[in-house]
Amino acid sequence: MDEWDEETTPTSSISIGVTEGGTWNADRGENRRGGGGRGRGRGGGFRNSFTSGGDENANGGDSWNNTGGERGGFRGRGGRGRARGFGGEDRSEFDGDNSNNGVRENGFRGRGRGGERGGRGGGFRQGGDQGGRGGFGGGYRGRDEEIFPRGGDKDTEKKDGGDGDRPRITYVPPTLPEDEDSIFSHYESGINFDKYDDILVDVSGTNPPQAIMTFEEAALCETLSKNVSKSGYVKPTPVQKHGISIISAGRDLMACAQTGSGKTAAFLLPILQQLMVDGVAASQFSEIQEPEVVIVAPTRELINQIFLEARKFAHGTCVRPVVVYGGVSTGYQIREISRGCNLLCGTPGRLLDVIGRGKVGLSKVRYLVLDEADRMLDMGFEPDMRRLVTSPGMPSKENRQTLMFSATYPEDIQKMAADFLKSDYLFLAVGVVGGACSDVEQILKQVTRFSKREQLLDLVKTTGSERTMVFVETKRQADFIAAFLCQEEVPTTSIHGDREQREREMALADFRSGRCPILVATSVAARGLDIPDVQHVVNFDLPNNIDDYVHRIGRTGRCGNTGRAVSFYDPDADSQLARSLVAILSQAQQEVPSWLEESAFRSHGTTGFSNARKTFASTDSRKGQHSGSFQDDAVKNQPAAQTAADDEEWE
Numbered sequence: 173m174d175e176w177d178e179e180t181t182p183t184s185s186i187s188i189g190v191t192e193g194g195t196w197n198a199d200r201g202e203n204r205r206g207g208g209g210r211g212r213g214r215g216g217g218f219r220n221s222f223t224s225g226g227d228e229n230a231n232g233g234d235s236w237n238n239t240g241g242e243r244g245g246f247r248g249r250g251g252r253g254r255a256r257g258f259g260g261e262d263r264s265e266f267d268g269d270n271s272n273n274g275v276r277e278n279g280f281r282g283r284g285r286g287g288e289r290g291g292r293g294g295g296f297r298q299g300g301d302q303g304g305r306g307g308f309g310g311g312y313r314g315r316d317e318e319i320f321p322r323g324g325d326k327d328t329e330k331k332d333g334g335d336g337d338r339p340r341i342t343y344v345p346p347t348l349p350e351d352e353d354s355i356f357s358h359y360e361s362g363i364n365f366d367k368y369d370d371i372l373v374d375v376s377g378t379n380p381p382q383a384i385m386t387f388e389e390a391a392l393c394e395t396l397s398k399n400v401s402k403s404g405y406v407k408p409t410p411v412q413k414h415g416i417s418i419i420s421a422g423r424d425l426m427a428c429a430q431t432g433s434g435k436t437a438a439f440l441l442p443i444l445q446q447l448m449v450d451g452v453a454a455s456q457f458s459e460i461q462e463p464e465v466v467i468v469a470p471t472r473e474l475i476n477q478i479f480l481e482a483r484k485f486a487h488g489t490c491v492r493p494v495v496v497y498g499g500v501s502t503g504y505q506i507r508e509i510s511r512g513c514n515l516l517c518g519t520p521g522r523l524l525d526v527i528g529r530g531k532v533g534l535s536k537v538r539y540l541v542l543d544e545a546d547r548m549l550d551m552g553f554e555p556d557m558r559r560l561v562t563s564p565g566m567p568s569k570e571n572r573q574t575l576m577f578s579a580t581y582p583e584d585i586q587k588m589a590a591d592f593l594k595s596d597y598l599f600l601a602v603g604v605v606g607g608a609c610s611d612v613e614q615i616l617k618q619v620t621r622f623s624k625r626e627q628l629l630d631l632v633k634t635t636g637s638e639r640t641m642v643f644v645e646t647k648r649q650a651d652f653i654a655a656f657l658c659q660e661e662v663p664t665t666s667i668h669g670d671r672e673q674r675e676r677e678m679a680l681a682d683f684r685s686g687r688c689p690i691l692v693a694t695s696v697a698a699r700g701l702d703i704p705d706v707q708h709v710v711n712f713d714l715p716n717n718i719d720d721y722v723h724r725i726g727r728t729g730r731c732g733n734t735g736r737a738v739s740f741y742d743p744d745a746d747s748q749l750a751r752s753l754v755a756i757l758s759q760a761q762q763e764v765p766s767w768l769e770e771s772a773f774r775s776h777g778t779t780g781f782s783n784a785r786k787t788f789a790s791t792d793s794r795k796g797q798h799s800g801s802f803q804d805d806a807v808k809n810q811p812a813a814q815t816a817a818d819d820e821e822w823e
């Protein structure tokens with residue numbers, strides 16, 4: 173079976189728990205729920221899960237690898253774990269992350285798996301009325317979250333090739349609502365929307381076209397124009413003013429503009445407009461679909477969001493957008509494509525998959541868009557992008573328009589990106605390349621590794637029901653922190669690359685709706701996600717890459733709204749970021765704590781920020797200067813793919 177033949181679910185820590193735990197693995201609902209005394213609600217469930225770390229720790233791991241009586245054993249250990257987990261041994265859960273021996277590790281394991289298992293059950297959210305279902309196992313989502321066994325139920329089936337127990341993905345996302353209210357639902361632009369007009373814009377390259385000042389000047393066709401109004405757009409943002417005219421003039425573009433400033437519409441509108449002018453219409457009658465547009469983005473949720481935007485703007489036209497991404501039934505996606513496809517959105521792996529299956533022809537591609545282009549082209553993912561542009565039928569760069577967008581553009585990536593563009597491409601920089609959105613208040617808090625959890629709790633307790641994204645570095649940590657907050661009665665959900673797609677989409681839906689106002693996330697949610705009313709971002713763990721910091725805090729303060737980002741700075745772990753942080757904060761006119769300046773000084777032995785900040789100019793790397801990336805050398809030298817933590821599934 174070739175690698176594209178059928179996708180399998182990523183090995184999920186949550187799912188491991190589900191499978192191994194037996195009770196959770198049962199096919200019948202009553203087994204899942206019954207289980208008998210696996211924890212009743214918040215307190216009990218959580219405590220149970222952590223018991224394995226107690227004096228049973230010699231068996232703690234084993235219990236998960238067995239069934240039947242061992243499960244009972246696990247349940248029987250309930251009640252003591254909490255003391256280890258969150259009470260007495262405050263450090264152990266973190267130590268366990270790195271350690272391979274000793275009591276702490278077992279304790280952590282007990283917690284970790286329990287916690288991950290907990291992610292399914294709902295013990296924390298639904299409290300005592302969940303009865304046996306909860307345990308910590310179910311953790312933090314709640315009673316409505318379905319349990320999907322790893323094999324044999326309606327939702328999964330074994331692979332044909334007999335490839336072990338790995339199930340075929342058969343998840344099909346819910347049908348999208350067709351009513352206009354849903355399609356055009358949007359949040360209001362904020363008080364600072366007009367300030368966008370004050371941002372300096374630099375377009376470099378030969379003969380840039382004149383920017384448009386209004387949507388009327390874009391001369392969009394009637395349906396498109398109405399859709400723009402229904403979306404609540406009154407006037408274009410700077411990246412739209414310039415981007416729309418550049419793309420409409422047929423030029424290749426590398427565009428850099430701050431997070432939340434409307435880059436998606438900047439490429440969608442002129443592309444759709446051109447398709448309309450050309451009278452493009454999807455045909456259901458050809459077996460191979462030949463889209464005119466291919467849009468690629470690095471994560472599933474982001475590409476789905478771009479698809480929804482495309483669907484919104486194309487509403488009532490003959491242009492049919494389709495989306496493909498990992499974690500969803502390939503068969504379903506291929507059927508969607510075969511119903512007609514002009515504009516294909518995809519994550520790279522799944523895109524290459526459907527192309528490789530011969531279901532999509534590329535010879536008609538006129539627009540190739542790479543959103544989050546720096547991430548798409550960084551060191552880890554460059555080969556996939558090269559594979560895409562050299563796929564059979566894909567027009568050469570001379571014969572297509574290639575468009576790249578991001579809020580960050582390290583210089584080395586800019587240079588590589590140029591390989592994908594015509595030599596006369598335009599470089600559009602709105603504001604400072606790689607700069608943070610100035611509508612986000614940035615607060616740095618110096619913490620120790622072991623005080624983070626309490627600080628987080630204090631913080632979320634003061635923010636009440638305001639929507640908050642909490643970024644952590646690892647998937648395990650995401651589950652752990654989500655479970656911890658749930659135990660503290662803060663309704664929380666989580667998103668990371670080990671959660672199944674159904675769970676990821678549910679988590680986002682719960683966060684969007686406010687049902688779970690706290691979303692704990694890894695970097696998988698750092699880029700592009702546009703979720704209304706996210707007032708806060710917390711960097712529980714700072715990323716090891718300043719560009720990721722910029723993207724993460726950009727989940728708030730979008731479209732002229734204000735937001736707040738609180739970052740926990742652990743001097744033992746984060747000093748390599750100090751200088752870049754000082755630069756980012758200063759550029760965004762934020763207060764720079766003196767301890768951070770000192771830390772930056774200590775880690776580099778110089779106060780030479782002004783030198784380093786020469787790189788602040790909005791710069792096209794062709795100008796022969798440093799680009800506007802803020803990365804200091806220490807960070808820059810890290811392979812970008814590694815800096816993405818462990819979380820980008822890339823398909």
Ligand SMILES: Nc1ncnc2c1ncn2[C@@H]1O[C@H](COP(=O)(O)OP(=O)(O)OP(=O)(O)O)[C@@H](O)[C@H]1O
Pocket residue numbers: 358359361404405406407408409412429430431432433434435436437578579699700701702726730731
């Ligand atoms: N001209 C406009 N008027 C009003 N709202 C707009 C306008 N342009 C975009 N928006 C809205 O602003 C929000 C942010 O837009 P978008 O997601 O395209 O930002 P972005 O620049 O791609 O951000 P990121 O860098 O995080 O990916 C969206 O909700 C979008 O609908």
